[in-house]
Amino acid sequence: MSSRHPGINLGDTDPATHQVAESVVFGFWIFLMSDLVLFALLFATYAATSQHGLAGGPTPSDIFDLKSPFIETMLLLVSSFTFGMASLALKYRQDRGRLLLWLLVTFALGAGFVAMEINDFVRMAGDGQTPQQSAYLSSFFALVGTHGLHVSAGLIWLVIMVIQLFVFGLTQQVKMRLMRLAIFWHMLDVVWVCIFTFVYLFGVSQ
Amino acid sequence: MGQTPNLNAAFGIATMLIGVPTGVKVYDWLLTMVRGRVRLTTSTLFSLMFMITFVIGGMTGVILANPPVDFNVHNSLFLVAHFHNMLIPGTLFGMFAAYYYWFPKVFGFRLSERWGRISFWCWSFGFYLAFMPLYALGLMGAARRTQEWFEPAFEPWLIAALLGAGLVLLGVASMIVQLWVSIRDRDSTRVPGGDPWDGRTLEWSVSAPPPEYNFAVVPKVNDRDAFTWMKQHGLAYQMPAPQEYEDIHIPKNSVVAPIIGAASVALGFALTWHIWWLTIASFVAIWAAVIARSFCSDTEQRIPASQVREEHEQWLREVSALPKTPREQETTAGNLGLAEEFA
Amino acid sequence: MSHQGLPISEDETLKGEFRDYCIGGVLALLLTMLAFALVAWNIFESWNRLISLSLLAIIQVIVHFRYFLHIDLRKSHRDELQLILFTGLILFLMAGGTVWILWNLHFRML
Numbered sequence: 001m002s003s004r005h006p007g008i009n010l011g012d013t014d015p016a017t018h019q020v021a022e023s024v025v026f027g028f029w030i031f032l033m034s035d036l037v038l039f040a041l042l043f044a045t046y047a048a049t050s051q052h053g054l055a056g057g058p059t060p061s062d063i064f065d066l067k068s069p070f071i072e073t074m075l076l077l078v079s080s081f082t083f084g085m086a087s088l089a090l091k092y093r094q095d096r097g098r099l100l101l102w103l104l105v106t107f108a109l110g111a112g113f114v115a116m117e118i119n120d121f122v123r124m125a126g127d128g129q130t131p132q133q134s135a136y137l138s139s140f141f142a143l144v145g146t147h148g149l150h151v152s153a154g155l156i157w158l159v160i161m162v163i164q165l166f167v168f169g170l171t172q173q174v175k176m177r178l179m180r181l182a183i184f185w186h187m188l189d190v191v192w193v194c195i196f197t198f199v200y201l202f203g204v205s206q
Numbered sequence: 207m208g209q210t211p212n213l214n215a216a217f218g219i220a221t222m223l224i225g226v227p228t229g230v231k232v233y234d235w236l237l238t239m240v241r242g243r244v245r246l247t248t249s250t251l252f253s254l255m256f257m258i259t260f261v262i263g264g265m266t267g268v269i270l271a272n273p274p275v276d277f278n279v280h281n282s283l284f285l286v287a288h289f290h291n292m293l294i295p296g297t298l299f300g301m302f303a304a305y306y307y308w309f310p311k312v313f314g315f316r317l318s319e320r321w322g323r324i325s326f327w328c329w330s331f332g333f334y335l336a337f338m339p340l341y342a343l344g345l346m347g348a349a350r351r352t353q354e355w356f357e358p359a360f361e362p363w364l365i366a367a368l369l370g371a372g373l374v375l376l377g378v379a380s381m382i383v384q385l386w387v388s389i390r391d392r393d394s395t396r397v398p399g400g401d402p403w404d405g406r407t408l409e410w411s412v413s414a415p416p417p418e419y420n421f422a423v424v425p426k427v428n429d430r431d432a433f434t435w436m437k438q439h440g441l442a443y444q445m446p447a448p449q450e451y452e453d454i455h456i457p458k459n460s461v462v463a464p465i466i467g468a469a470s471v472a473l474g475f476a477l478t479w480h481i482w483w484l485t486i487a488s489f490v491a492i493w494a495a496v497i498a499r500s501f502c503s504d505t506e507q508r509i510p511a512s513q514v515r516e517e518h519e520q521w522l523r524e525v526s527a528l529p530k531t532p533r534e535q536e537t538t539a540g541n542l543g544l545a546e547e548f549a
Numbered sequence: 550m551s552h553q554g555l556p557i558s559e560d561e562t563l564k565g566e567f568r569d570y571c572i573g574g575v576l577a578l579l580l581t582m583l584a585f586a587l588v589a590w591n592i593f594e595s596w597n598r599l600i601s602l603s604l605l606a607i608i609q610v611i612v613h614f615r616y617f618l619h620i621d622l623r624k625s626h627r628d629e630l631q632l633i634l635f636t637g638l639i640l641f642l643m644a645g646g647t648v649w650i651l652w653n654l655h656f657r658m659l
Contacts, residue, residue, distance in 0.1 A: 043644060
């Protein structure tokens with residue numbers, strides 16, 4: 001009985017790919033764990049500076065509202081769900097149509113998220129709340145910015161995968177890349193759960 | 207370093223614990239030499255110096271693990287002396303030993319043993335002269351990262367350290383000279399047999415330089431020191447039967463990896479000095495290379511069994527014509543890479 | 550490729566897996582809304598609120614891992630689970646240790 005790995009498992013519909021994918025996906029999983037450590041330290045720095053790194057500048061409650069993070073959370077959460085739908089299409093359907101559709105929907109949602117976040121950053125900078133103003137703001141932009149950069153990288157990866165679907169079709173190589181992208185995307189939503197809780201909700205509460 | 211007692215206790219204990227497995231390792235290394243016949247080639251000299259000097263550095267590390275002591279010498283030259291005491295003998299001498307040991311395997315000719323010894327003595331004396339005074343200076347209160355010195359009591363120690371640094375510079379220069387001389391004289395130091403040191407492990411059983419695919423036929427391993435076992439049982443350099451050769455699939459050579467490496471160097475440099483155009487350019491170059499590579503599906507090459515057989519048999523014929531070199535003469539010009547059986 | 554062999558478990562059908570994603574999505578949605586509601590409607594104060602928010606976050610992370618990433622307690626997943634727990638330990642040590650030291654320094658230098 002073959003073992004399963006995180007994310008979608010192709011054991012039933014494509015055993016050959018499943019065999020090759022096991023170690024490949026596990027390796028990617030280990031990389032994601034190291035990425036989590038990166039985020040953890042950004043969180044720790046944020047936690048410290050949000051208490052004592054304000055430098056007389058704005059406090060968390062000064063700069064955060066609830067509307068923007070809520071919409072961003074919805075966008076990312078739904079995009080995780082739609083990527084799940086894409087994974088199912090990858091596993092169970094022979095044609096590429098459905099898979100493409102769900103990937104494009106995910107892209108739209110993710111792009112919406114990034115656009116909103118850039119808008120937020122620009123608005124903050126316009127109000128004089130720049131990374132240079134205080135250690136707290138530096139760590140805020142570092143933490144949320146790093147997450148945003150990760151999502152943007154995921155979006156580029158999505159585009160490349162759509163192109164490769166057309167160029168190569170649904171080959172083993174393309175399937176494994178999509179599987180890893182799926183795990184990456186879900187991980188980013190996990191990190192975002194921590195961000196909206198510990199940055200935005202905590203911030204508004206203080 | 208100035209935190210509360212609880213924190214200091216936690217870190218002090220954690221730091222001291224490092225010494226325990228390290229001590230085990232040192233005894234391991236010593237025991238690999240007990241009842242052996244240790245030949246003092248450049249590689250071994252660096253290994254021995256590593257063991258001695260690394261232990262000294264480790265001991266000063268345990269001194270530093272003590273919170274009240276550390277409170278006084280943290281970020282002083284005592285700390286600097288300690289970590290250089292670990293890194294230079296530890297990492298660097300280890301790397302040098304490996305460099306001298308495997309160079310003939312990788313490039314097919316030996317390095318000049320004479321210049322190797324010169325570099326070893328320069329590095330060793332240089333290291334001690336450069337860094338031992340720093341322990342004294344640290345205890346006298348000298349801080350690290352200092353641009354200018356005003357304390358007359360420091361001066362003799364600093365001068366000694368400067369002389370040591372000069373010796374290290376000579377050591378570096380010797381290594382460069384050694385490389386130049388060795389390349390110049392490479393025709394007289396070639397080791398086509400592939401086994402200049404009477405090696406025990408499998409990498410020494412192939413030619414020097416090794417073929418692209420390393421092994422013509424997958425070797426059968428019977429012992430931890432596989433090649434020595436083969437030599438002792440008369441199975442070294444055996445010509446395989448024709449049907450044992452198979453097609454070998456290995457990745458194709460690609461320029462993508464060096465491009466990504468070079469672009470990464472540029473990226474690091476640009477980020478350090480805030481050269482924004484170079485930052486963007488190198489970042490884009492890295493990812494363009496990665497993405498371009500991902501569109502390449504033709505990444506493997508197949509080396510036919512016939513070609514493998516031809517190359518391997520050709521090399522085995524060469525080896526059978528080589529003279530056997532006993533261990534005592536391994537650093538002389540007569541060493542062509544075939545070792546005499548060691549009784 | 551045609552369907553080969555028996556399903557590995559009853560969840561390995563299109564319907565079963567689709568259900569997993571739906572359950573995960575709905576749970577995550579509820580937990581998110583609950584968290585935002587706690588803040589928007591001023592339920593609980595200070596420490597209690599922060600603790601409940603943290604709990605909601607941890608539960609939602611577990612929901613994500615279970616339903617979106619298919620990590621559960623079954624034997625074939627042990628390696629991944631072990632890796633996650635080990636990473637969790639590292640996160641706790643590094644993030645927790647950082648906060649401990651910084652707080653400690655702040656306390657001593659006040």
